[in-house]
Amino acid sequence: MGVYAHRFIEVLDKDNKWKALPIWNKHEEETYGKPDIITGELKLKKQLCFLQRASSGFYSSVSLFSKDDISHSISPGELSDDARAYVAGFNLPVYWYCFSLSELEAFVDKCGEQLYSNLADAFHDRNMQLIVKMLVSMRKENIGDEETEEGGFCQTPRAAYDDYLEDYLSVVSELNKIYFIIHEIYSFYSSDMIRVVFFYG
Numbered sequence: 001m002g003v004y005a006h007r008f009i010e011v012l013d014k015d016n017k018w019k020a021l022p023i024w025n026k027h028e029e030e031t032y033g034k035p036d037i038i039t040g041e042l043k044l045k046k047q048l049c050f051l052q053r054a055s056s057g058f059y060s061s062v063s064l065f066s067k068d069d070i071s072h073s074i075s076p077g078e079l080s081d082d083a084r085a086y087v088a089g090f091n092l093p094v095y096w097y098c099f100s101l102s103e104l105e106a107f108v109d110k111c112g113e114q115l116y117s118n119l120a121d122a123f124h125d126r127n128m129q130l131i132v133k134m135l136v137s138m139r140k141e142n143i144g145d146e147e148t149e150e151g152g153f154c155q156t157p158r159a160a161y162d163d164y165l166e167d168y169l170s171v172v173s174e175l176n177k178i179y180f181i182i183h184e185i186y187s188f189y190s191s192d193m194i195r196v197v198f199f200y201g
Contacts, residue, residue, distance in 0.1 A: 005059040005198050007050045008083050009181055012193040020082035021186060023047045048082050050177070057170040059198070064167040065111045067198075070104065071097040074197065083197055094199045101178060102191040108175050115164045
């Protein structure tokens with residue numbers, strides 16, 4: 001059984017209090033518990049958090065671009081009431097962390113620039129290697145076959161692409177999930193008043 005990052009999206013309301021944004025799912029009759037809302041024949045279940053394995057993607061500390069770069073710890077007293085109630089049944093101590101949506105947006109831009117920079121460097125190094133090989137080949141033709149030293153290690157463009165793209169896309173994916181919820185479902189637009197809080201369990 002893996003460790004999961006339990007994530008909540010919270011919004012600062014007009015009273016300067018954080019409120020968790022629920023997601024409403026269709027209630028399945030074969031599952032435990034009762035629906036939270038019944039409207040005619042529609043039965044809905046309230047879900048406050050998303051679950052994602054902490055061993056991969058943005059919530060992994062081994063990722064090149066991870067939540068460690070922008071998150072900071074917060075006390076339970078700073079959470080929304082729903083987030084505090086969610087952990088009431090947990091036996092282990094829970095340590096909360098958070099980052100604002102504006103911090104995540106800036107981080108996505110920074111990661112994109114780093115990906116571009118590494119790809120540009122890799123293409124430059126590759127082109128320089130090709131030029132050096134061509135010059136060495138011409139020199140050998142002019143003065144005979146003599147040993148020449150090989151250049152140092154250079155990362156290929158493909159290796160740079162493979163190394164950085166997957167981790168970059170995991171950050172972009174997290175941002176897009178949050179955008180879908182706050183823009184398409186709730187129509188919130190102020191990034192400074194939206195944050196993600198999470199813990200591992």
